[in-house]
Amino acid sequence: MHWMDYLGPLSEGALVTIQLTVFSTILGAILSFAFGIGKLSRNWLIRGFSIGYIEIFRGTSLLVQLFWLYFALPIAGDAIGINLRLPAVVAGILALGLNIGAYGAEVVRGAIEAVSRNQYEAATALNFSGRQALWRVILPQAIPEMMPSFSNLAVQNLKDTALASLITLSDLALKAEQLRNYTQDSTTIYTIILFMYFGMALVLSLLMRLIETSVSRWRGVRR
Amino acid sequence: MSEPIIVFDKVAKAYGNFVVIDQLDFKVERGEKVTIIGPSGSGKSTVLRILMTLEKISDGVVYVGGEPLWHEKKNGGLAPAGEAHLRKMRSQLGMVFQQFNLFPHMTVLRNLTEAPRVVLGLSAADAKARAEELLELVGLTEHAHKFPNQLSGGQQQRVGIARALAMRPKVMLFDEPTSALDPELVGEVLTVIRRLASEHDLTMLMVTHEMRFAREISDRVCFFDKGRIREEGTPEEIFGNPKEERTRQFLSAVLDGA
Amino acid sequence: MLFGYEWDTSHGELAFAISILPMLLRGLVVTIQASLLGFFVAMVLGLLLAVLKSAPSRLVSWPAAFVTEFIRDTPLLVQLFFLYYVLPDYGIVLPAFLTGALALGIQYSAYTSEVYRAGIDAVERGQHEAAKALDLPPRRTFTHVVLPQAVPRVIPALGNYLVSIMKDVPVLSVVTVLEMLNVAKIIGDQTFNYLVPLSMVGGLYLIMTLVASALVRYLDVRLPKRGIPLR
Numbered sequence: 001m002h003w004m005d006y007l008g009p010l011s012e013g014a015l016v017t018i019q020l021t022v023f024s025t026i027l028g029a030i031l032s033f034a035f036g037i038g039k040l041s042r043n044w045l046i047r048g049f050s051i052g053y054i055e056i057f058r059g060t061s062l063l064v065q066l067f068w069l070y071f072a073l074p075i076a077g078d079a080i081g082i083n084l085r086l087p088a089v090v091a092g093i094l095a096l097g098l099n100i101g102a103y104g105a106e107v108v109r110g111a112i113e114a115v116s117r118n119q120y121e122a123a124t125a126l127n128f129s130g131r132q133a134l135w136r137v138i139l140p141q142a143i144p145e146m147m148p149s150f151s152n153l154a155v156q157n158l159k160d161t162a163l164a165s166l167i168t169l170s171d172l173a174l175k176a177e178q179l180r181n182y183t184q185d186s187t188t189i190y191t192i193i194l195f196m197y198f199g200m201a202l203v204l205s206l207l208m209r210l211i212e213t214s215v216s217r218w219r220g221v222r223r
Numbered sequence: 224m225s226e227p228i229i230v231f232d233k234v235a236k237a238y239g240n241f242v243v244i245d246q247l248d249f250k251v252e253r254g255e256k257v258t259i260i261g262p263s264g265s266g267k268s269t270v271l272r273i274l275m276t277l278e279k280i281s282d283g284v285v286y287v288g289g290e291p292l293w294h295e296k297k298n299g300g301l302a303p304a305g306e307a308h309l310r311k312m313r314s315q316l317g318m319v320f321q322q323f324n325l326f327p328h329m330t331v332l333r334n335l336t337e338a339p340r341v342v343l344g345l346s347a348a349d350a351k352a353r354a355e356e357l358l359e360l361v362g363l364t365e366h367a368h369k370f371p372n373q374l375s376g377g378q379q380q381r382v383g384i385a386r387a388l389a390m391r392p393k394v395m396l397f398d399e400p401t402s403a404l405d406p407e408l409v410g411e412v413l414t415v416i417r418r419l420a421s422e423h424d425l426t427m428l429m430v431t432h433e434m435r436f437a438r439e440i441s442d443r444v445c446f447f448d449k450g451r452i453r454e455e456g457t458p459e460e461i462f463g464n465p466k467e468e469r470t471r472q473f474l475s476a477v478l479d480g481a
Numbered sequence: 482m483l484f485g486y487e488w489d490t491s492h493g494e495l496a497f498a499i500s501i502l503p504m505l506l507r508g509l510v511v512t513i514q515a516s517l518l519g520f521f522v523a524m525v526l527g528l529l530l531a532v533l534k535s536a537p538s539r540l541v542s543w544p545a546a547f548v549t550e551f552i553r554d555t556p557l558l559v560q561l562f563f564l565y566y567v568l569p570d571y572g573i574v575l576p577a578f579l580t581g582a583l584a585l586g587i588q589y590s591a592y593t594s595e596v597y598r599a600g601i602d603a604v605e606r607g608q609h610e611a612a613k614a615l616d617l618p619p620r621r622t623f624t625h626v627v628l629p630q631a632v633p634r635v636i637p638a639l640g641n642y643l644v645s646i647m648k649d650v651p652v653l654s655v656v657t658v659l660e661m662l663n664v665a666k667i668i669g670d671q672t673f674n675y676l677v678p679l680s681m682v683g684g685l686y687l688i689m690t691l692v693a694s695a696l697v698r699y700l701d702v703r704l705p706k707r708g709i710p711l712r
Contacts, residue, residue, distance in 0.1 A: 060686040063651040064662055068683060071666075071675035079676075122324035125275050126338035126390060127313045130306075136337060140328045155554060162556035166655065173558055186566035194555050194563065201554035217328075 003188050006179055010189075013175030014196055020089075020161040020171060021204070024096035025154055031101025036108025037134070050105070057102035063163050066095040070167045092164035100157045107149040111142040144216045151208035155201050162197075172196060226289055228253045228394060228426050229274065234283035236269055236450075243269050245450040247283070251394075254424040258437040261447035262473060267430045270447075271396045274428070275318045276309050288315055288393065317392030321399040323379040325371040331358070331382050332367040335389050343390065350389075357385040361415050377408030381415055388419075395419070397429040409433070416440070434478060438462050446470045483667060490672050498677050501668055505681055508664035509689070515582050515660060516647045522586020523646070524639065527593025534598065552591040557652050560584050565656045581653035585646055592642055600635035640697030644690050661685060 031053075038050035057065065070091040077084025086094065115138050123133035165174035176193045180186050231249035235242065244266045251257050259267045272278040273285060276292070284301065285292040294301040295308040304312075326334050335354035339345040345353070358364045361381040371379055380400060387395060397416065401409040413436050420427060420440040431437055437444060438458040445455040446467070454467045465471045482488075484507045489500035533545035552560070561584040568575065575583070608630065654663035665682045669675035 056683075056687065059690045060683050061648040061651045061662065063654075064679065064682055064686060067662065067666065067675075068679045071669060072679040075674065075676040118320065118322055118324040119326070121277055122320065122326070124277060124313075125316075125318040125320075125387070127310055127342050128338065129310065129342075132341050136341065137326055159554070159556040162558040163652065165558070173556070173562075176559070177562070180562075180566065186563075187570060190559065190563040190567060194551075194559055197555045197559060198551055 006189060006192060009175050009179060010172060010193060013170060013172035016171040017161050020092060020164055021158045024093045025157050027093060027097030028100035028104055031097060032104025032108050036105040039109050040112060054102045054105050057098050062099045062160055065099055066163055066167060069095050088167045088169050091167060092169050096157060096160055100153055103153055107146050111145040112138060114145055115141045147212035151205060154204055154208055158201055158204055225253060227251055228288055230286040232284045234285055235281045237281045243450055251426060251428060254426055255442050256420050256427045256440055257443045258441040259430045259445045259447055265447040266450040267447045268398050271398050271430055275316055275396055276313050287312055315393045316396060317387035317390055318396040319383050319387050319400050321403050323383045325379055325382055327371050330368050330370055334382060335386050339389050353389055357388055361385045375408060376404045377411045380412045384415055394426040399430050401433060488668060488672060494677060498681060501678055504664050505661055505685060508659060508661035509685055512650045512660040515650050515653060518582035519585030519646050520643045522583060523589035523593045526586055526590035528597055530590055530594035531597035549591045549594055552587060557584060557588045557649055560588055561652060561656060577656045577658050581656060581658045585649060589642055589646055593639060596635050596638045603634055604630045637697060637701040640700060644693045647689060
């Protein structure tokens with residue numbers, strides 16, 4: 001087969017990779033804010049839960065998490081009588097999202113804590129409630145600080161989607177493996193997909209840079 | 224004679240073993256303009272911060288408008304105040320900070336309208352009208368759509384004053400409002416405070432090193448040292464004829480060095 | 482049967498768990514070995530890349546920068562497959578374990594090279610100038626002035642990458658390396674009980690990363706911030 005014939009099936013795989021990346025990154029972002037803010041809560045239950053989530057998903061391997069959700073969860077479900085057989089695509093997005101959400105949560109927490117105490121005091125003096133202060137004063141100042149790290153995490157997530165091929169998801173990595181099985185043309189195929197991933201990563205970085213620029217208008221002047 | 228708007232009753236504040244305020248009895252009458260002077264670490268700012276609920280008290284009771292601030296009446300006794308009570312009491316007070324603490328991500332106008340809209344529930348139009356009134360009071364009408372980092376220190380502090388006033392507090396607290404400013408910008412801020420003092424019956428409590436200004440606008444001056452009021456009286460009494468040795472020491476050091 | 486141990490599926494979950502623990506621990510040993518070897522490769526390659534990237538000649542520094550970025554932006558799994566399938570085509574046949582460690586090392590060399598560069602840059606410019614004023618030759622400046630101050634700064638960051646490498650080792654299971662996850666999967670494939678082995682692997686990972694992180698923090702505390710003292 002000519003190498004250009006590979007591009008068709010590989011592009012199908014790339015599309016799946018992109019979808020996986022988009023959905024899991026969005027899930028991860030939501031979890032990052034939920035648990036990053038949760039870790040700062042005064043409610044010990046919320047705080048404990050957040051710390052637990054962050055430690056577990058940062059402290060264990062993504063592939064282990066992925067396999068656990070796909071292979072082990074159904075068995076746990078059977079034991080308590082619920083059907084927890086996740087389709088591969090759900091397990092994939094869930095594992096990736098949970099994993100990156102834990103790393104993102106630390107970024108969110110760090111950025112919030114980095115906002116000057118003075119801002120909290122000004123908000124208190126004006127009688128904002130804790131929640132009002134968080135959403136209207138603190139977060140808009142914290143978010144620009146989070147962007148560089150979020151950018152790195154997004155690219156990391158893109159790379160991690162390749163692991164989803166190991167639970168049979170037809171992403172770029174799986175398509176490449178199938179083609180290789182068929183044609184034995186390892187060098188060409190893998191070189192092509194390395195460049196495809198590289199290209200996707202560059203586009204993603206650019207996208208994140210655009211978001212970074214648009215939220216930097218929330219950035220204040222450091223005194 | 225109506226009751227004092229602020230009462231400190233044997234109030235103490237300590238950080239671990241370090242005592243900042245020691246058995247303080249202190250009163251401020253409605254409409255009174257009181258200035259607190261004293262060396263650093265004497266607890267002056269802490270008094271303001273306790274009133275603004277930024278610091279808890281270790282002992283004693285603070286009353287604002289006749290009601291306890293850090294306690295609430297429960298079952299005939301006093302229990303530590305919950306968040307709802309604190310928010311209710313806090314609405315009577317406003318504070319101007321040494322570092323201005325404006326919200327950098329909001330325009331001047333938004334800095335002034337945000338709290339009235341979100342906390343007081345004013346409509347957008349009402350909040351804007353109130354903000355524009357205040358901008359005129361502090362002389363910054365043309366700067367309404369600028370961001371804080373585009374303003375000088377003196378302008379930022381004037382916005383800070385307007386922002387606090389937008390909440391219509393009964394008591395205004397000024398925590399060394401000009402200490403962080405370049406000398407040439409101090410005057411414009413003092414002008415605004417002077418106007419406030421003479422045109423309104425706002426109760427004002429100020430901590431400052433600007434002795435001449437204190438002498439000019441205060442009804443009463445308190446000299447704080449090591450967490451207690453060492454001496455208090457009219458500006459003439461304190462600045463002209465201080466009775467305590469410590470007060471004399473402090474004043475001569477500050478006025479000579481200045 | 483695995484590594485000479487039998488699993489016990491007839492006396493309930495706990496007995497099962499206890500019976501597979503020795504197998505998982507064998508896998509853990511392989512995991513640690515692969516991590517250390519991969520880390521070593523990453524440290525060496527990273528240093529090489531860092532030096533190349535700081536080369537005065539753009540003919541050297543630009544390709545080095547490009548290669549670093551390329552490695553950073555492509556998945557470990559794909560890099561692993563590339564090495565595993567492509568190397569033999571060119572006559573290099575390595576055992577799976579070494580291929581895996583090499584892939585880990587290459588992937589992380591992109592990160593460690595940045596750590597080296599940041600560490601070296603952080604040693605104040607003034608130190609270079611002071612050394613020049615004292616007329617120290619460049620090589621001695623590097624080894625006796627810059628490095629002893631750069632090392633304490635890079636250890637925590639490098640140590641954290643070691644922990645990350647440990648978490649990436651399971652990827653090597655696709656080329657049949659018998660690390661912990663692979664062992665668990667084999668047990669699961671044969672007993673149809675994935676829950677117990679995979680959960681145990683998760684727990685072992687938590688313990689491993691907690692211990693490793695604590696070790697890194699300990700090293701960070703113990704290393705003098707101003708630099709390794711030289712008599």
